[in-house]
Amino acid sequence: MNKKKGWLSLLLAAVFLVSGCSQGNNESAASSSGSGNEGTSSVTDNGSNDGSTLAPAKLKIVLYGDESNRMKELAKTEFYDVIKKEINAEVEFQFLPWTEYGGGKTDLMLSTGEDFATYTDANYMVKSVAKGLYADLTPYASTAADLSKNVDEASFKAFQLEGKQYAIPVGNKPNSAEFYSALVRQDLLEEAGMTQVTSLKELEQFYDKVHAIHPELIGYANTDARRILQYDYTDKNLYWQNDFIALDESVKDDKIISWFETEEFKSYANLMRGWYEKGIIPKYAATNVPQLQSDWNSGKAMFWAGTAARPFEGAATISQAVPEAKLVNYFLGSGRPKISRGTYSTAFFVSTAAKDPERYVMFFNLLQKNQELYDLFAYGIKGTDYTLDENGRLTRINTDSLIPDWLLMNKNFIRFDNTVPDEFIAEYKAWDDGAIISKGAGFNFDNTPVKNEETKLNGVFTEYLAPIGSGFSDYDTAFPKALDRLKAAGIDKYIAEYQKQFSEWYAKQQ
């Protein structure tokens, strides 16, 4: 009896251990592709509507993230009143956890025919349109007249399939060359007696000098530097469609590049190996990637991947830990145009079951209609939630997030706070000058024919290629095996299918 009990409890313990250690939470992080393209959108300017002439309507807008207390209040008072006045609609905001974005409950709500609208990316759009879940918004695009004045035309194109508009883009921000620059802690740079960084050599010098003064700081707070370093390992101007596929933007052709099978990847992996061995990428990065981000946020890293807005967005976070922190973007090479995916932040779709899709489009229009409404939705009520000084600089009294400002962010309306220097604002607004739109922008890959291959490839990527690309394992010893796995997982079939679809699409654009 005792024995039986003993074995039984051991068995139970083992089962608990196994079930406790397994994690059933593998959301495949699909990378986004697609964006604007040169072309025209069918938007006419018919002036704004007066809400009072419209029949009352009810709209449900789903947003992801936490609903702040202030947002809750405003949704019932000012937001409600303004929207009612403008388009005679009652809007209900529903907040879902981010895990439900592009799947989960959003899928359920779409499949069960709920009447709502929320934001999407190109991948989710392709999948959902194939199932007939998004309303075709083409007939109503003209309703968003104010919005289309403030949002780039190319952004509209990014959310069209077969000539139909399935989502309305919002946001307009300089976002070319995302992650192609090194975002450097200028205060540390100056402390080390340097003024700027223009090459990989100088960047490594910067690390060495700062490391000598502050050995506790880590170097690069990320594990992926293929964009920052491209000025060193290639003459091409590479732009990645996803983890496996890149385009060379310096030539005008429809050829896609299987990134891992290139010599460039080899050179890049060796550079990263050097960084890893040198300690520029900390040893713990191999097992604890989130820690990199929190190190960066708490001012314990020297540089990061940059975007146009990161110098001020990032500074806001870091300055809590290091008040004197200053951030500047540096490119490690020059002469290659910046590449843009389009200037939108995201795009709103409307469910097929919506009774009044046009009214939804009118609502999206309000989000980017004019300065007054932008201020209200992004910052709240003047005097209560924020104040403006004589230069139009913003001081927030209440820091609760309202309609997320990354979503609304539009260079025509955005307000900066006192800490952002004038020259930075000028630089930010001119960031996109001379940038080109990627030749793959607006292309949406239909992965149905190679779905199995894609799943397997993603597995191989995580297990073998990401560690090589981050320098955790050595290219020469680890790559041959990784390549075998790639081939076994069907990389050739995947590339061929992608090339086929891309060529067809590319030919149509010409």
Next chain:
Amino acid sequence: MQTTENKGLLIFFYFCITVFSAICLVPFILAVSGSLSTEARIAAEGYSFWPRGFTFETYEFLFGSKAQQILRAYSMSVIVTMLGTVSAVLVTTAYAYVISVKSFRLKNFFAFFAYFTMLFSGGTLPWYILCTKYYHLDDTLLGLFLPYVLSVFLMFLMANYFRSIPHEIVESAQIDGAGHLRIFFSIMIPLGRVGLVTISLFYALQFWNDFYLPLMLVTDQNLYTIQYLMYNMMANIQFLASGNAAQVGGAIIAPPLETAKMAMTCLTVLPIAILYPFLQRFFVKGIIVGSVKG
């Protein structure tokens, strides 16, 4: 000979179980110590078994900024757990009684009817449609426990338990003129106390830990339970940290404090952790008694 072998085995068992319990304990200790550490030192040095820079700041912060929300979610969890457990136990024991009555002709049909749902389920989508379109459980208090009031496994456990009560007792009651209601409430329930406590515990635990129903059916913040609040918080942090956010616009949001996460964990686990040791004996006894006869 045999006794020494048994002794050896026993020591072996105890050793394994001790190691196992220690492994289970580690995350709890880390969570408690993390919640009592200062943020700066956690970020700099990582977690440890002993709080780094002992402080109550995190709890002060949590109760300062989110006190109202946490308290409301807490009381919602308590309400849901109580209502849910009471109704679930009622429904479950009633069903269990019905299929354990010897003279009831359709008892096998009803047993199979319930058993069938253990093997096959309609799937999430039909379930969601049924709950929202037909039963209108979305955004209601009922929606937070009604879908879970009959756990088939616990129902069979209870039915087995009822079957283990000598049939003669029921017969003599019938001879004395008792109906089924009377037998159920005056004989079965009192005699089935141990089983009842067991399934109540299971149910209470399930309702307390559940975040799925609020995730699926609730949008009104007043109906958030503490687990869902927690889930929401963690989900948003993880998403933002995973870098997927770049896809939808490159949002840079500083993830909430590490220590705050740990403090939230402690707050949710605490009531169960305190209650468990006291109720555990019913737990073990109940399972064993119910399983002997089958």
